[in-house]
Amino acid sequence: MKARVEEGCISCGTCVAVCPEVFRFNDDGLAEAYEAIEPEYESAAEEARDSCPVSVIDLGE
Template sequence: MNAIVNQEGCISCGLCVSTCPEVFAFDEDGVAIANGQLSDSNYAAAESARMACPVAVIDIVD
């Protein structure tokens, strides 16, 4: 599974980065990006970040 961030809608609030820094980070423009595949150890945190996103721009896909 992978996490995907729709960068056009990202407001750079940082909730995803603080909730799951193993998966989410900021790019050079300060917009959130997702780094690689999810694992058993970080899936729950990534899902929490997805649900907490105030603009709902995070998806988790196969």
């Protein structure tokens, strides 16, 4: 499974806090998905997506 952070991130840090195995801040201070989602982190990645206040996280194959 893959994650993608679309344009519109407000750098709140929720995804990074909830699932640091997949999300981090890039050099511009915006969140990015830097790793594929391993099966053991799917639940945390889904929580990060669902917790995003601006709904810019997509999860897919």
